[in-house]
Amino acid sequence: MLLFLWNKPTWVCAFLTYCTMVSCCGLLTSLKQPVPLKSVEVEVEVRDHVATVVSTLNYENKEDKPLEAVFVFPLPGDAAVCHFSAKIGQTEIVAEVKEKQEAREEYDDALSSGRQAFLLEESDQSPDIFSMSVGSLPPGESASIRLEYVTELAVQADEGLRFSLPAVLNPRYQPRGSEGNPVQVTSVPASLVPYSLSFSARVSSARPVSKVESNCPLDPLQYLNTEQTQATVKLSAGHKFDRDVELLIYYKDAHQPTAVVEAGQASAKPGTLMGDPVVMLSLYPEFPQAVMSSVASRGEFVFLLDRSGSMGSPMSNNGSPERIDSARDTLLLLLKSLPMGCYFNIISFGSRYEHIFPKSVEYSQQTMEEALKKVEEMEADLGGTEILEPLKHIYSQHCIPNQPRQLFVFTDGEVTNTKEVIDLVKKNSGSHRCFSFGIGEGASSALINGLAKEGGGHAQFITGTDRMQPKVMQSLRFALQPAVVDISVKWDLPEGVSVTDLSPPITALFQGQRSLVYAQLTGQSSEAAEGCVTVKYSLAGQPSQNQLCYSLKPAEDTGLTVHRLAARTLIRSLEMEEREHRGEGDGGVKKKKVVELSVQSGVSSAFTAFIAVNKSNGEAIQGPLVRRNVPTPMSIAASSYMMRMAQHMQSGPAPHFVHNKRRHEECCSEDDDDVDRFLLMDGLHDELNSEDDEDEDEDEGESVLMDGSHEFQELESDDDHSLLQRSSIDPKQPPRDPLLQLVSLQKASGCWVLDPALAAALGKTSEEVEKHKPVAVDEDVWATILALIWLHGFQMDAQEEWELLAMKAVSCLRAQRAAGVTESLEAGNTLLGCNVQKDILGF
Template sequence: MGCPRELNSEERKVQSHSLPGSAESRIKSQIDRVVAWFLFLVMALVAFAGAAGAATLAAFVTPNDMTSGSLLLKSKEGKYLEAPRLGADYSVTVSGPTGRTVLTQRFTNPADGWVEGVYVFPLPESAAVDTLKIVSGNRVIVGEVREKQEAKVIYEEAKRAGQTASLLEQERPNIFTNSVANIGPHETVVVQIEYQETIHQSNGTYSLRLPLVVAPRYNPSPIVQTVDFNANGYGIAVNDPVPDRDRISPPVLDPRKNDPVNPVTISVDLSAGFTLADVTSHHHSVKMETIDDTHRKLVLDGADVPADRDFELTWTAKGTAPQVGLFRETIQGKDYLLASVTPPSVPATGPVKPRETVFVIDNSGSMDGPSMQQAKDALLQGLDTLKPQDHFNIVRFDDTYDVLFNGAVPANKEYLDQARAFVSALQANGGTEMVPALKAALIDAHPQDAGTLRQVVFITDGAIGNEQELFATIGQGRGRSRIFMVGIGSAPNTYLMTRAAEMGRGTFTLISEVDQVKSRMEELFNKIGQPVVTGLTATLDGSSAVLSPSQLPDLYRGEPVLMMAEATALKGTLKVDGMIGDTPWSVSLPVTAAAQGKGISKLWAHRKVAEIETAATLNQISTEEANKQVLAVALAHQIVSSQTSLIAVDKSPKRPANMPLTRADVPLNLPAGWNFEKVFGKDVPAPLPGPARERDAAADPYVQLAVATAPVTANAPQQVALPQTATPAGLLAIVGALLAMIALAFRLLAMALTPKQA
């Protein structure tokens, strides 16, 4: 057997890098496993980061991504999210004195992320809202009326759980907010709202009005007061006249940079209950079909009609209009009655009293354009109706106010010429400080003068958020004055007008177009020469029914008195008494003659709620007691109110737990005829603190106050600030650190397993 050969130096070098087969395989296997685990961790972390990033980033776009005008919501990180899009369908059925509306809102999410859509929208101030539904495929989820805070809690819980939910809240009797949680990427959620309302009647004309856009509101600044708590020191109290200003100030599109949004369709099934003469849509083109002498059907003519002005439909009777209406409904063992009586039009008896008329005109920024011309024409028309024995004055206001004369002056040529020149020179600008102007108009130098009719004719679009301050001012200072509200423009605040006229014992006249000024102002001044019926009372013999309103107003020419009653069993005769001049007037309506009506119980409840709230404004009951009574009435009759909301929840979760939810307010159009710059300004100054100040009519131009903060604009699309939401920046930093640590560990392991060279 031979001896082993000695290796040379090159062979020893090669062998030093070689190991027995089994050891080499183990090291390779370990390295392969490290590499495999490394790749697995990298892929898992990248997938996790990608999912989280998609959840927060995929929903965002850039202005350059947009191919058409869109509202972009901007986060603090400088990213943008498209606002939800909305379409609304109104289906109205008019049956005699009442109307039933089904409003279908379609919320569409154009983004890649999950959003909560929030839409601030108007309804008629007389609407008794009682139904909310979510339509999901073939399923319909019906909402419930709950106490307001309870409904909010249910909604927030559903939102966190990823469930589709809808919360309908009343901000004002004519402003509502619909919040829809968990709208998925590119998904459409359909929500239906239903409400009942009474049909308005005046001078033989019946009318239906559908408000389609919430006009931007002027919200006065909080007043800071110093309060003396005790002898040891002072404290600061802030009284905000509009504590919910954020809830009634949705984003508004600049019509110069964006096409109109929120298209609507409207269909009306009109069964008047009497032979129809004229049926007129005043602001929208319609297609109309005649079913018979008492029945019409109509729809809007055209597609993509924008929600930028109110829809107004009027109709009249052929021949003599009905003078009396009596309708009855029985619900859950209770009877409800709806009665309307129009007093006869008889010549005024006795001498016509002279009038002291104070005209108040709004020339704030929201009135710029057609509204300002309508208001000026209306006031000039009013001046033309004054008689030589009358006296008058004029108050104009924006964020300041002027009183033209030191006191009421005779309606002679000299003073009338001065007044016409003053009115003709007015221009719209500034904020809308309405309360100080009203206080000035209510100052009465002769409060005991029973020989003169004192009247305040208030001309405005009503675009303010502090309605309660105005109502309180009327309640405290009306004295012998009667307040007649004249609503101006394409989207006036009819809740303010109606409630102010009711509390001021006057009437409300609406003027939406310049060509309506002459006829409607003539109609108003024909009414207010003197009340037709005074001292009105109503009783229901043989029944313990609760009548609403409890105190009936004086009636003016062509105005009906509307009464409602609730009782366990209605019977007997409804009797209405009053005085026409010096002559007693009476009418009796047997309850057995009442026709069947629908939704009267809801209307009674809505009217009762309004009466309770008015009593609180007049300090007849406390706010706490009023809230309790409103809650009880609204829950018993299942209607939305200041104390109740409608909540609907789809119990099936949709949004994954790791996907964030971003709130996105649905933008609104600027009302037709409004000037964006006059309302919002170019560079919006901060509102001046405190109440409006009086200034001389000849003073220099004054600083404009914005109605609301103007949205920022960049490139073509409009944008508003979004609340800051979660981003993957922190997560990506952690992922990067982990990858670096894994790479370092891999490097160290590889070095440890690799033999050192000789």
């Protein structure tokens, strides 16, 4: 956590010390102190679409004084942490779940009395950040910490299941006016992380495992049986902490509806969640094709784009384009793929927000061209990550009748008001569907998944060498599906068995996408008994249903995974209800229920923590306790930015920044408590790139870096580029991608026109194109057929990106009752050297 304030030379020195630390190899903390965390070992057990993760963290105190090691690290936002224990020598201490404040007090009391204690708690601000405190580790002592959690695996566009082990934790930006203290994160570049990681995964399913892919180097997949239903895979040696570890798991014919019934815990009381059987349904709805094909595509499409300073960072560390560049290209594809008759708008945000149109406008050639012109001018120059205000603005706009609102959110940010943002989306979930995209390493899984889950949409993550465009276009396909309404789940169970729903009501269904439902079964049934569940809904005014029948016999050896995931689902719902009704005089009833359920199930929550105290009769640990913050890896983008910031700071304050003295006096008191809201990494990056705030004076001459919740002011200049862009020599712009060059020429109607730009995009001269045109064929028909041939002949690897706009082109020709399609196809194949058949184009 960093803070740089004018007239605060101590903090200036601290900042420069940190920047020097970044550039020195082998330096472990800002004060050159050893880090007690030595290694992290991760073992993953994947069963179908659920993963159990066991992490072992090995600590060793090589100093001559007792230590308290504090480690702030990321976990998946929907993970259910269900076990925490410590082993010191031959003594194992298993933690209990207790109310958070009670656990903290017990931890502090243990340390003050010289006993060893271990505390694990979820951040108050975001469920994907945890803090682990290892207290009173004596000199020369070692400790092994075991952390276990279970998590669901998300279904990807290509039907793979995504498992992600978060490694990168970029410090979170604290929006202006947000409550609470930000999580204090000690981040260092991947090359300076002093501990190692070993990772292995075991995959098993009722269906064969076809392949496992990763964004990190893996050892070859090893099958454990001839049926290939079990396999293991390991992370290759030498992994660096410059990215999250992602596995994509593919089963043969995996995405079929399934049900797993898990027996309750033998020691738990019948009638309770942990004492009764729990069923987990995995539903994959199949919509009637006749209904799907008969529905006209329409809607109001609102694209919310992050233009904070960090969007100027590269997608990865291998010469990939900047995030903002990729986002601009994606918006081009999106705008070209929208159906005629819909409405749209583009809103971008940073420390403030801007919209292309005051309200959504009808999609036409004129409005599309106007929007694309503005998109081309967009840069990562709007400062911080203030996502809440533009969302409020969007929801303040009245919905357009018969045009269902579809919100697309693009951000690489991590914010401290995650829960507030998600609550706002849920509050407005009845008026729209929200599709979210996390860009780059370290994007908050709680934010991205929460936006989509509460907004009834779909979440995607773009990391490493991933291309943004195919993932976004997959979500556009979902958005173009008709909204499913009147969803209900009906249970048919044997006499004497009752059901209690544990999942919130299903609010969204998409063709072929999974929905998970948890329910508690109370009562007795024979092992041969069966149950059925029927999901009913209305699609395009027609009632439809999908049914699944399953055995009530409990599955063997599930390790209470289903119960814990069900508990986590119920806990999250209760937490959200507690936030919604806070201050309404209910006396914290929902909070009390969360604590009770968390303690009963042994699953973490926002209001509880895991606490373990070594109560053996050993001697009390003597001497003052020294705190050591264990660093987490920051993304490549963040660390490279810090290097450049160090150069600027060491050469003195940048002359083009001015400080508004009145604002400084308002936000920075002499009380250290007020300035303890440290500047977060993304906030530093973003605020350094922010533009002038319209409300502020510009004639004060003092320089200052403000804390992360306030604006940094920049003088107007001839160009409007960020500090990062001004401080480096712009490389020669690479030639535009041929696909995007062709797409950029398409009209809103879906057709192309015959002109020199199209000929160039096809790699031909205007004379060649004119010469091969059939005499009786209209020029636009000829141009459109050529574009379609080129796409199918040379760009099949990118079909997911252009498929929708190609379908629009075919629809355009059909609407015109275009003549000469066959002749144009034959002539176009000859000109372009292809062999594309008429039926492939969709005619």
